[in-house]
Amino acid sequence: MLCGKNCRIAILTLIILTGLGFYISRNYLLMPDGKPMILITNKAGDMSGMEQRSPKLDAPDMLLEMHGAPGSGCPAEEVLSEQQLSSLPQQTFTTHHTWSKDAETFSGPLLADVLSLFCPGRKFRELHLRALDGYAIDLNFPTVDQYRPIIALTLNGERMRVRNKGHLWVMAPLDDYKVPARSLDELLIWQLYQITVNVTG
Amino acid sequence: MYVRPGAAAAHTIHWVLSPIFAFAIYLAILNLGSTYFRLENYQREAIWSLVHLNTQLQSTQHDIQLYGLGELAVKSLRTRYELLWSKFDITLNNIEQDAMLGDINGLHQAIDESFNEFKAMENRIYSGETIAPDTLDKWIADLSHSHEIINRFLLHEVADADGSYSKSSWHKLLISLYLVAAASLLFFIHIGYLLLTLVRERSDNLFQLSHDSLTGLANRNHAMGMLDEFCREHMFFTLAIIDLNEFKQVNDVHGHPAGDQILMHLSSEFRETLSHHGLVGRLGGDEFIWLVNTTDRELVARYFQKLLERLSQPYLLNEYQLYLRLSAGATTCHGDNPNPKSLMAQADAAMYSAKKARSPEISWYKPDQALEKNFTSIIGIF
Numbered sequence: 001m002l003c004g005k006n007c008r009i010a011i012l013t014l015i016i017l018t019g020l021g022f023y024i025s026r027n028y029l030l031m032p033d034g035k036p037m038i039l040i041t042n043k044a045g046d047m048s049g050m051e052q053r054s055p056k057l058d059a060p061d062m063l064l065e066m067h068g069a070p071g072s073g074c075p076a077e078e079v080l081s082e083q084q085l086s087s088l089p090q091q092t093f094t095t096h097h098t099w100s101k102d103a104e105t106f107s108g109p110l111l112a113d114v115l116s117l118f119c120p121g122r123k124f125r126e127l128h129l130r131a132l133d134g135y136a137i138d139l140n141f142p143t144v145d146q147y148r149p150i151i152a153l154t155l156n157g158e159r160m161r162v163r164n165k166g167h168l169w170v171m172a173p174l175d176d177y178k179v180p181a182r183s184l185d186e187l188l189i190w191q192l193y194q195i196t197v198n199v200t201g
Numbered sequence: 202m203y204v205r206p207g208a209a210a211a212h213t214i215h216w217v218l219s220p221i222f223a224f225a226i227y228l229a230i231l232n233l234g235s236t237y238f239r240l241e242n243y244q245r246e247a248i249w250s251l252v253h254l255n256t257q258l259q260s261t262q263h264d265i266q267l268y269g270l271g272e273l274a275v276k277s278l279r280t281r282y283e284l285l286w287s288k289f290d291i292t293l294n295n296i297e298q299d300a301m302l303g304d305i306n307g308l309h310q311a312i313d314e315s316f317n318e319f320k321a322m323e324n325r326i327y328s329g330e331t332i333a334p335d336t337l338d339k340w341i342a343d344l345s346h347s348h349e350i351i352n353r354f355l356l357h358e359v360a361d362a363d364g365s366y367s368k369s370s371w372h373k374l375l376i377s378l379y380l381v382a383a384a385s386l387l388f389f390i391h392i393g394y395l396l397l398t399l400v401r402e403r404s405d406n407l408f409q410l411s412h413d414s415l416t417g418l419a420n421r422n423h424a425m426g427m428l429d430e431f432c433r434e435h436m437f438f439t440l441a442i443i444d445l446n447e448f449k450q451v452n453d454v455h456g457h458p459a460g461d462q463i464l465m466h467l468s469s470e471f472r473e474t475l476s477h478h479g480l481v482g483r484l485g486g487d488e489f490i491w492l493v494n495t496t497d498r499e500l501v502a503r504y505f506q507k508l509l510e511r512l513s514q515p516y517l518l519n520e521y522q523l524y525l526r527l528s529a530g531a532t533t534c535h536g537d538n539p540n541p542k543s544l545m546a547q548a549d550a551a552m553y554s555a556k557k558a559r560s561p562e563i564s565w566y567k568p569d570q571a572l573e574k575n576f577t578s579i580i581g582i583f
Contacts, residue, residue, distance in 0.1 A: 010216035017224040025231050098246075099294050133257070133284050162283035164290065182242050191287065 026178075040186055041128070041136050054079055057193060063167050064151070066118040067196040074119035074197045082153070082167075088113045091150045093173040098185050099165070106152040106171040114151055115141075119197055126199035129170070132162060132191040138198070144187050147172040147179070151192065165190035215395055222388035229381040236377040240301075240370045244359070247302045247366065250288075250295045251355045254312075257285045258348040262341050269337045275326070282326050289316040301369040305358045315347035413483040415461060416468035424482025424490045428541045431492065435536035438479075439501050441491040441563065442548040444556065446526040448487035459518055466516055467525060474508040496533040498565060505529065505563050528556035532566035 003011070054065045056079040063082050068074025088109035096103045115124050124141040149172040153159065160166025169190040264281045267273035293316065296302045296309045303309065322340055325332050358364040411423035419427070431438050445467060452460040464487070471481045471489070478501075479493035493501050508527075515522035530551025534544055547566040555564035 006213050006216040009213060010220060013217050013220040014223075017220055021224060021227055021231075024228065098298070099291060101294075101298060132280065133253070133288070162280065163286035165287055181239070182246065185246075191284070 041138050053193065064114070064192070065194040066114075067194065068119060069196060069198045072119075072197045072200050073122055074200065078118055080114070080118070084117065085109055085114065085151065085153060088117060090153075091148070093176070095171070095173050095175040097171070097174055097188065098182055103175070105156050106150065106169070107154045107157070108150045108152040108168075108171075111141075111149045111151055111170065112145055115195070115197065118195075119200070122197075122200040124197060124199075125201050126197075128196040128198055129189050129192060130194040130196075131189050132193055135189060135191075137186060137189060139187060144172075144184075147174075147177055147184065147187075149187060162191060168192040215391070215398075218391055219388070219395070222384065222391055225384040226381065226388055229377070229384040233374075233377040233381055236374060240373060243299050243301065244366065244370060247295060247299055247359055248355065250292045251351055251359060254288045254292045255348055255351050255355070257281075257288045258344050258351070261285045262344045262348075265337050265341055265344075268332070269334055275329075279326055282322070285319065289319060301366050301373075302359075304369050305354065305365050308354050308358065311347075311350050311354065315343075315350070318343050318347070416464055416483055418468050418471065418489070419480055419482035421482065421484050424480065424484070424492070425541070427480055427482075427492055428490070428544070432534070432539040432541045432544070435539060436494075437496045437534065437536055439491075439493040439496060439498075439531055439533050440544050440548045441493065441501070441505075441529055441531035442484070442545070442552045443489040443491060443527050443529045444552055445487035445489075446528055446556070451523070455518060455521070462518065463516065463523070463525065470508060470511050474511060475504060478504045491531075496535055498531075498533065501531065502563050509561055527561060528552055529563045530555050530566065531563050 054077065056062055057065055059079075061082045062079050063085060064080040066075075066078045066080060068076055070076075085108065090107055091110055092105065092107040094103050094105040112124075115127075116122075126138060127141050128136065128138050130136040149170050152169045152171045153167075155164065155166070155169070160169060170188055170192055172184060172188065174184060261281050264273055264278055268275065268278045289312065292312055293309070296312065325336060359366045361367065411419060413420040428440065445463075448460065448463070451463060464483075468481075468483070471491075475481050475491050475493075478495075479491055482490045482492075484490050493504070495501060512525050512527070515524050517523075530548050530553065532544055532547035532551060538544060551564045551566040555562070558564070
């Protein structure tokens with residue numbers, strides 16, 4: 001007899017445990033998977049970017065500079081006002097995130113919708129985002145779009161000041177996606193003022 | 202049934218326990234990896250927020266100086282003020298959420314105090330009035346002081362391998378390591394226990410294969426195998442065949458269980474005497490074989506005499522006193538007769554002559570002795 005009763009019980013237990021192991025490791029012990037989704041190109045504190053701010057941004061209600069890189073097929077520059085951003089379909093969700101103990105409610109248009117408003121009919125590939133404190137990232141848009149990030153205009157129903165990470169804050173409904181804690185933090189750029197579309201296709 | 206004590210059987214539970222312990226190791230290793238990445242992430246975040254707070258503190262001092270020199274508009278100063286505010290906020294939140302950062306004595310309080318000093322500047326900055334140079338100097342001094350304090354914490358407590366942050370994070374990693382070690386230990390102890398059980402079972406099985414189940418003496422196969430081997434190796438030895446007289450009557454009168462009891466008693470007497478000087482086996486029924494590692498007949502007779510002395514005491518069976526009487530025949534082999542068959546026939550013939558003579562002593566085979574015809578019944582195995 002090649003495999004008796006005990007042996008079969010052992011094999012069955014192994015199979016059950018292997019399945020359980022896969023389940024646990026996927027859902028409870030989350031590991032970074034090393035996919036380069038976001039590349040930090042400019043660390044916060046480097047203020048050289050601040051001087052590049054468009055003067056139009058100083059006008060009242062102007063919030064977001066949009067740039068199209070040459071060859072991207074997008075307009076070279078446009079500044080979006082609060083009103084323009086508010087007129088897009090607004091997403092509202094409540095989620096936990098790294099910078100608060102409690103869940104908070106964010107509201108604003110989808111990043112995808114803002115990009116389409118600036119550059120309609122394009123598929124966006126590579127973006128460059130900048131924040132007031134000098135933090136800047138390059139990101140692969142299709143990879144992050146699966147998390148449906150928004151450009152939040154309000155936090156818990158109130159407009160954000162620069163001191164509480166406004167005026168614009170990229171946020172995703174993290175609680176809806178089982179991603180490792182803090183793994184998307186680099187995408188969630190606060191004090192956002194500029195987006196450059198580098199590659200479309 | 203003669204079973205060696207201490208025989209243990211492997212139960213089904215062990216077949217389930219092994220995979221479970223292996224699984225525990227797997228989980229513990231996953232947990233270790235996960236903990237490592239989490240801690241690494243936390244430490245990076247902690248350093249990140251403190252470094253950026255410090256950078257903003259420096260940039261703010263710089264901007265206040267520029268403002269004092271009239272080279273910076275109040276609007277830019279306000280933006281800088283807001284940015285530094287957000288960094289204080291984020292750092293305090295980090296300290297509250299990261300227990301290891303919270304464990305650093307005095308860090309939260311130091312940053313909180315700096316933040317409060319900083320908040321006090323708000324009225325002046327947003328008042329719309331020109332800010333006096335001595336106020337600006339005090340701000341610069343305050344911010345510079347905060348910068349120094351934070352730098353000290355950063356260097357000595359967070360980044361330093363001896364700092365309390367590293368110790369706390371190492372402690373957490375160590376707990377995960379202990380879990381891996383504990384799971385592995387359980388697994389290996391269990392595997393070791395299983396191996397031990399298997400080894401014991403194997404030796405029990407081997408024992409039962411070569412021993413008679415009633416008496417625990419070597420069985421016929423084993424004894425004959427030894428005889429074969431002795432012959433093949435041309436060894437010097439004595440072969441004796443011992444027969445229990447009138448055993449059949451005992452069986453008839455007292456029943457088979459009584460017969461078994463007598464055989465067991467006789468075997469234990471063998472073990473006490475003959476077994477010390479050679480191998481005793483049961484050929485079947487009431488016949489036994491004794492292989493002795495010597496050809497010295499006197500010595501063999503003396504060994505046998507000890508057995509006879511013990512058997513001179515009656516054996517009590519159901520209030521009957523039984524005297525066990527043996528007939529024994531033997532032959533010696535000087536390495537020149539490698540034929541076990543004929544050796545058996547010789548010993549058997551000698552045993553029959555002892556039986557005929559009703560002698561309790563060992564009867565030795567004489568070359569001129571006629572080999573009895575019925576010896577084949579005993580050595581039927583050949």
